[in-house]
Amino acid sequence: MEIALVIFIIAVIFIAQSIKVVPQQNAWVVERLGKYHATLTPGLSFLMPFVDRVAYKHLLKEIPLDIASQVCITRDNTQLQVDGILYFQVTDAMRASYGSSNYIVAISQLAQTSLRSVIGKLELDKTFEERDIINAQVVAAIDEAALNWGVKVLRYEIKDLTPPKEILHAMQAQITAERGKRALIAASEGRRQEQINIATGEREAFIARSEGEKQAVINKAQGEAQSILAVAEATAQAIERIATAIRQPGGADAVQLKVAERAVDAYSRVAAGASTTLIVPSNMTEVATLITSAMKMVQSQKSS
Numbered sequence: 001m002e003i004a005l006v007i008f009i010i011a012v013i014f015i016a017q018s019i020k021v022v023p024q025q026n027a028w029v030v031e032r033l034g035k036y037h038a039t040l041t042p043g044l045s046f047l048m049p050f051v052d053r054v055a056y057k058h059l060l061k062e063i064p065l066d067i068a069s070q071v072c073i074t075r076d077n078t079q080l081q082v083d084g085i086l087y088f089q090v091t092d093a094m095r096a097s098y099g100s101s102n103y104i105v106a107i108s109q110l111a112q113t114s115l116r117s118v119i120g121k122l123e124l125d126k127t128f129e130e131r132d133i134i135n136a137q138v139v140a141a142i143d144e145a146a147l148n149w150g151v152k153v154l155r156y157e158i159k160d161l162t163p164p165k166e167i168l169h170a171m172q173a174q175i176t177a178e179r180g181k182r183a184l185i186a187a188s189e190g191r192r193q194e195q196i197n198i199a200t201g202e203r204e205a206f207i208a209r210s211e212g213e214k215q216a217v218i219n220k221a222q223g224e225a226q227s228i229l230a231v232a233e234a235t236a237q238a239i240e241r242i243a244t245a246i247r248q249p250g251g252a253d254a255v256q257l258k259v260a261e262r263a264v265d266a267y268s269r270v271a272a273g274a275s276t277t278l279i280v281p282s283n284m285t286e287v288a289t290l291i292t293s294a295m296k297m298v299q300s301q302k303s304s
Contacts, residue, residue: 017049027093029056039093056097058090062154065104067111069160072119074127080119081162084138086111087154088146095150103149107142111156114141124163131158 021044022028028040032052040054047053069083088107090096100106118137119127127134135156143153163171 014049018047020045020047020054025060027058027060027090028054029058029093029097031055036094036098056093058093058096060090060093062087062089065108067108067115067156070112070116072116074119074122074124076123078124078167079164080124080127081160082115082119082158083160084111084115084156084158086142086156089152089154090150091152092150095148097150099149103146103151106149107146107151107153110142110145111138114138117141124167127161131161134158 020028020040022040022042024042026042030037030040030047030052032048037052065086065088067084067086069081072080072082074080086107096103115134115138118134118141122130122134135158138156139153142156146153
């Protein structure tokens, strides 16, 4: 009975040593007699008891790693307190096991030295403006060395950049002065635009008034021209009708009668004036002849 129990216990130990279940997103490194033998992938695997052993277990998920805060000196000799976070992933379990005694520490130290080197090439103002460039350069520097460690560096992010208090006060004063300068420039630009708008409005108003005056003069001239043209056309029509009437029978006699009437009317107005002296022209006989002719025409019209 005791022998059976011992055999059962030995069998359980053999089974426990030979059967391994690897979880998802994990990789286990197996050594056989102290030498690398295989890398177990997720799932069920069998080993030789007491000959094979799982030496290293690696997580294949993306891992965030805090990089300790450190002091970096910029190109213009300004100290900066910088801390960041690094994201990496194990891509080769064998290299991660044998490429470095501690790849996490190696990555962390390399990230710090790379960051100091990159910031040392930049001036203070550029470090705040070019964070993306700094992050990319740090990743490139680490990733090249991390290939031998079976690790892929995905990205690096600077969490905080903290300059000394004196620099912070100077930067705040600079920002305040810059904002005051922008306010003055904006105010002067506003006044300038206002003056431009006023001048433009006055110019457009003057142009509008001059255009109105010009159009008024043109309209007046056109009206006078049309009036003169109308009078001339009416006079021409009257003269044409008179000429036509004169060519008719009795037309000449009618003209003489009209002239006599106008002459008599003119002398009557002269005689009715306030002056007591009347100067009679020497050709009164012609006037009398006109009057006589007019009287004969009237009498002939009555008899007819």
